[in-house]
Amino acid sequence: MKACRRVFFSACAVVAISTFFSMRLFADPPAGKNWKLVFHDDFDYPNERLDDAWLSQNGPSGHILCSRWRDNAVVENGSLKLVNKKEKRGGQEYTSASVWTKKMFRYGYFECRYKYSKATFSNNSFWLIQTGNVAEGKKFEIDINEGHYPDEININLHNWSDFWTDENGKKRHGAEGMNFCLSAGMQNKSIALDVPVRASKIRLRSASKPAIINEIRVFPKISGSYPSPDCAEDAIPMNLENYAFGAPISVSVDGKPQEQNASYSKMNDGDPSTSFSAWKPLCVEIDLGGLKDVGCIQIFSGKIRKEVGEYQSFLRDYVLEVFDGNKWSVISSLEYGSDAKVDLSETFRVYALEWNEQDLIYYLDGKEIFRQKNEFCFAPSSVYLSLALGNWCGPIIDESVDGSFMEVDYVKVWQDEDLKTSILSDPKRPDKKAASSSQKSSKPSGSEANAAPEKQQSAADGAANAKKESPAANKPKKRNFFKNFQ
Numbered sequence: 001m002k003a004c005r006r007v008f009f010s011a012c013a014v015v016a017i018s019t020f021f022s023m024r025l026f027a028d029p030p031a032g033k034n035w036k037l038v039f040h041d042d043f044d045y046p047n048e049r050l051d052d053a054w055l056s057q058n059g060p061s062g063h064i065l066c067s068r069w070r071d072n073a074v075v076e077n078g079s080l081k082l083v084n085k086k087e088k089r090g091g092q093e094y095t096s097a098s099v100w101t102k103k104m105f106r107y108g109y110f111e112c113r114y115k116y117s118k119a120t121f122s123n124n125s126f127w128l129i130q131t132g133n134v135a136e137g138k139k140f141e142i143d144i145n146e147g148h149y150p151d152e153i154n155i156n157l158h159n160w161s162d163f164w165t166d167e168n169g170k171k172r173h174g175a176e177g178m179n180f181c182l183s184a185g186m187q188n189k190s191i192a193l194d195v196p197v198r199a200s201k202i203r204l205r206s207a208s209k210p211a212i213i214n215e216i217r218v219f220p221k222i223s224g225s226y227p228s229p230d231c232a233e234d235a236i237p238m239n240l241e242n243y244a245f246g247a248p249i250s251v252s253v254d255g256k257p258q259e260q261n262a263s264y265s266k267m268n269d270g271d272p273s274t275s276f277s278a279w280k281p282l283c284v285e286i287d288l289g290g291l292k293d294v295g296c297i298q299i300f301s302g303k304i305r306k307e308v309g310e311y312q313s314f315l316r317d318y319v320l321e322v323f324d325g326n327k328w329s330v331i332s333s334l335e336y337g338s339d340a341k342v343d344l345s346e347t348f349r350v351y352a353l354e355w356n357e358q359d360l361i362y363y364l365d366g367k368e369i370f371r372q373k374n375e376f377c378f379a380p381s382s383v384y385l386s387l388a389l390g391n392w393c394g395p396i397i398d399e400s401v402d403g404s405f406m407e408v409d410y411v412k413v414w415q416d417e418d419l420k421t422s423i424l425s426d427p428k429r430p431d432k433k434a435a436s437s438s439q440k441s442s443k444p445s446g447s448e449a450n451a452a453p454e455k456q457q458s459a460a461d462g463a464a465n466a467k468k469e470s471p472a473a474n475k476p477k478k479r480n481f482f483k484n485f486q
């Protein structure tokens with residue numbers, strides 16, 4: 001009996017301790033500062049009360065594939081659901097939702113617990129933006145997470161003040177961040193064939209965005225094991241020929257054959273740290289210089305994340321083909337995201353940012369995952385929750401996107417009471433200092449990363465129509481998708 005009771009109490013203690021730690025881990029900013037909770041929304045109220053603290057876009061969006069409406073933001077059962085629909089409205093083929101806080105914040109710890117919508121092609125964002133006339137620093141956008149189903153986290157810091165024109169005549173702006181794929185493995189793809197195939201050429205196609213290819217290797221059939229795809233060329237055994245090494249390579253982007261370019265050889269130069277990448281569907285063909293018996297093809301794909309020395313950004317889909325002199329045959333393929341071992345639409349995760357005068361520090365479930373210097377984000381911003389549909393977020397599948405939703409359990413903001421430059425502006429009680437900024441908050445942009453400012457303005461025009469859907473809002477607007485994304 002005593003033993004049972006001891007077990008019971010031990011179990012209770014374990015539950016209590018683990019609950020305590022999970023609370024510490026997932027619902028508190030890091031220790032060491034004088035944090036005060038200044039905003040907290042659990043979405044534990046009737047739907048119509050969402051408008052007490054939040055504004056909503058109501059109109060088309062020039063830079064994405066959906067118009068966004070208050071109707072698509074639904075509070076029920078303790079959470080906020082931003083719902084995608086396949087329906088024509090606002091001159092666009094799909095609808096979704098984007099909301100932002102009436103309150104504005106400068107500096108603090110921003111936390112949101114949410115699940116992604118269970119659909120590729122959707123952008124599940126928790127973010128901050130200030131594109132008004134900022135008194136200090138520059139216009140900015142901090143994407144704490146632009147999540148893509150099933151398992152991608154995308155962090156980005158945009159500078160919306162400074163622009164330049166690249167060698168292709170495209171207008172560019174500063175953007176720096178990191179994308180994480182929580183599933184591992186795809187960067188190291190080694191396709192060993194049981195039965196060798198005769199091939200004079202191999203072809204790799206991928207629609208991943210970005211498609212980063214560091215090395216492609218083609219080996220004969222051997223009895224032993226093949227080297228790791230990420231090893232350096234000089235680590236390959238002397239008696240094992242890599243037919244692809246230094247072979248002629250040709251590239252098509254978005255179906256268009258490209259002129260020869262020295263950068264293509266980065267895909268078969270033997271150096272796993274060099275790569276070629278494309279943001280549009282990529283097709284790479286390697287000429288093996290005559291028919292070879294091919295026993296293994298390796299693809300090494302990824303971008304090194306310097307902080308931890310890990311490769312990220314894998315190919316999420318591919319088709320690998322061989323040419324036998326007469327016809328092409330597929331020998332391996334991967335459907336988009338089907339290698340995912342983590343599904344961020346299934347479980348709530350906590351995404352967070354500490355923003356102070358010096359740093360931007362990003363967290364997942366209480367653990368730091370990325371950090372940047374804060375060199376220009378010094379103006380107050382609302383907190384945005386947005387769902388968007390865009391073709392940079394994976395393939396468009398109408399069946400899965402219709403009715404899919406991003407589900408937000410809560411949003412919390414703390415500020416450091418010792419950081420005197422922090423600002424909390426409340427539209428009901430605006431302080432003098434923040435009043436002008438607060439004024440600007442009534443014209444939010446409601447846009448996502450990679451949208452040019454004019455596109456944000458177009459979204460802002462839509463947002464300014466909040467709560468009154470004018471007939472003009474239904475007129476199609478000229479679209480110009482993601483000219484700037486990097």
Ligand SMILES: [Ca+2]
Nearest residue numbers: 214266271274
């Ligand atoms: Ca390389």
Ligand SMILES: [Ca+2]
Nearest residue numbers: 042078079409
């Ligand atoms: Ca909740």
